[in-house]
Amino acid sequence: MKTIVVYSTRTGNTKKVAEAIAAALPPGTPCQPLADEPDLTAYDCVFLGFWVDRGTANQEAQDVIRTLKNDHICLFATLGANPKSEHAASSLKQAEALLPDGKSADGTFICQGAVDPKVIEMMYKKFPAGSPHGRSPERDALHAEAAKHPDAADLSQAAAFARDVYRRITEG
């Protein structure tokens, strides 16, 4: 089964996860940024990674997700929020809903990723303290936790996800 891993990244978190996923797939599985515009039509299975931007896939990833017609599609992502949160689940759902009609993901994976300190600073300036995106002890704690990710445990969970979904697909 011809498989490729592609990803969109701004600050490198999603690239780390993509590389862990590729390393868990058969040797030689390519791992490329979407910015390289790889021809995805040549593959039976595409693992596509994005970073969460305002509750869905970032624009570069969205543009590709909308075109995927491969037999097997797996989506993975990184986000600043808690990966077990409703926001994380709905961000994956929003991204999956972009797939062409009748297509769904064979599997999804999401983990936390450090938020660019410049973006945090900008949000704290833009939104009043205490508002959902403004500075608060909870917000500071969230960003402090996110700053540690993706960590070794995230990468090993991403690898396990890739191995499991690949086995499920190839064993029918």
Ligand SMILES: Cc1cc2nc3c(=O)[nH]c(=O)nc-3n(C[C@H](O)[C@H](O)[C@H](O)COP(=O)(O)O)c2cc1C
């Ligand atoms: C413009 C912008 C919007 C973002 N929106 C969200 C969001 O809606 N929810 C969230 O949990 N994280 C959000 N984040 C955080 C990123 O998804 C997170 O830091 C991600 O790991 C970045 O991945 P990258 O290093 O591959 O670019 C946002 C970051 C930026 C820069």
